[in-house]
Amino acid sequence: MISKVESKSTTKLLTPEQAAAVLQVSKRTMYEWLRNGEIPSERIGDRLIRIRESDVLSPDARTYFEQGCNLANHPETVDRAEECFNKAISLNPRYFLAYFNLGQMFLIWSHYHRAIKPMKKAIELNPCFPAYMNLGLIYIGGSMFKEAEEPLRKALELQPTNPRAHHEIGVSIMMTAFNEPERMREAVMHFRKALETETKSDPLPTKNEMSARFLGEVLVLNLQDYNGARLFAQEIQETFPTITKRIHFLVELAQGRS
Numbered sequence: 001m002i003s004k005v006e007s008k009s010t011t012k013l014l015t016p017e018q019a020a021a022v023l024q025v026s027k028r029t030m031y032e033w034l035r036n037g038e039i040p041s042e043r044i045g046d047r048l049i050r051i052r053e054s055d056v057l058s059p060d061a062r063t064y065f066e067q068g069c070n071l072a073n074h075p076e077t078v079d080r081a082e083e084c085f086n087k088a089i090s091l092n093p094r095y096f097l098a099y100f101n102l103g104q105m106f107l108i109w110s111h112y113h114r115a116i117k118p119m120k121k122a123i124e125l126n127p128c129f130p131a132y133m134n135l136g137l138i139y140i141g142g143s144m145f146k147e148a149e150e151p152l153r154k155a156l157e158l159q160p161t162n163p164r165a166h167h168e169i170g171v172s173i174m175m176t177a178f179n180e181p182e183r184m185r186e187a188v189m190h191f192r193k194a195l196e197t198e199t200k201s202d203p204l205p206t207k208n209e210m211s212a213r214f215l216g217e218v219l220v221l222n223l224q225d226y227n228g229a230r231l232f233a234q235e236i237q238e239t240f241p242t243i244t245k246r247i248h249f250l251v252e253l254a255q256g257r258s
Contacts, residue, residue, distance in 0.1 A: 013042070013050040022056050024096045025126050033094070057092055064088035065098050072105040081105055085118075096125040104134055112142030123151070129158040136168055145175040166194040167211045174218055184222045191215035195236075212240045216247035226251050 014022065019039070020030035033039045034049065041051045068084035071077040085102040088095055103119030106112070115138045123131045132155035139148035152169040159165060170190035177183035194211040219229040229247050237244040 012053040014053055014056060016041075016049055016051065019051045019053075019056045022053070023092075023094055023125075025094070029125070039094075057095065061088045061091040061095060061098075064091070065095070065101070068098070068105075069101060072101065072108075075109045078105060078109055078111065082114075094125060096122055099125065100131060100134075103138070107134055107138050107141065110141060112138050112144075116142075127154070129155050129162070132158070133162075133165060133168075136165075136172070140168060140172060145172045148172040161193070161197050163194040163197040163208055163211075166190040166197070167208055170194065170211065170214060174214060174222075178222065181223060184218055188215055188218055188223070191218070209240055209243065212236050212243050213246070216243060217250065220247065220250040220254055224254070226255060 016030050016034060017027055020027045023030070030039075034041050034051075039051060040055050041049050044050055064084045064087040068081045068088065071081035071084060082102060082105075085098045085105075088098040089102075092098075099118040099122040103115045103117075103122060106115030106118070116135070119131060119135045119138055123135060132151045136148045136152035136155060139145070139151070149169060149172050152165055152172060155165045156162065156169065167190070170187045173183050173187040173190070177187065191211040191214055194208050195215070216229055216232060219225045219232060229251050233244045233247040
């Protein structure tokens with residue numbers, strides 16, 4: 001039987017950078033935890049800092065996390081998956097992936113209000129694009145469009161040309177700015193950027209058809225920019241012929257009522 005002393009001696013030692021990668025947090029965050037004594041460390045010589053892998057992430061925490069990931073794939077085992085993720089978190093409150101996957105599971109299975117808290121905690125540990133993006137999608141899924149804007153703007157700061165982020169913030173603004181022309185024009189700008197980015201990456205863009213539809217609707221129904229709507233319809237007529245017809249129909253309908 002291996003003694004505790006022998007077990008410690010065989011425990012893998014990590015650099016702060018390796019420890020940060022295991023928890024998927026920034027190096028800055030890891031060094032802050034080390035300075036505050038939140039994670040125990042050892043000095044080797046005058047400069048080298050090493051951290052025991054078990055102090056970063058215990059085997060039990062990994063096991064519960066993996067069980068949670070497996071259970072998260074089916075809507076009938078969401079509650080059991082939540083228990084596993086929470087057990088992993090209780091063993092390691094700095095486990096970014098456990099919070100992130102818990103929130104993402106709730107997002108996937110439309111438990112939007114349950115998803116908010118773990119995704120916010122994931123952002124606190126690692127303010128990365130996927131976490132900000134997911135929080136925005138959580139708010140949109142729960143019809144909390146105003147709340148969605150802040151995390152989506154943060155996501156765009158990290159990836160300024162991401163078409164999905166532009167589309168979703170356009171939706172958020174469109175749903176909350178009915179009598180605010182300036183904000184509606186901002187929504188148009190985001191929908192355009194979503195389409196432009198995909199056009200550059202794909203010679204036959206088809207993924208963001210909703211951006212084209214919403215852009216046309218905002219121009220006609222909210223901004224009454226009928227000339228702008230017609231010009232936009234000409235731009236997209238080869239790529240989105242059905243939406244082009246819809247825009248022309250909306251323009252004729254709106255002008256017939258005026």
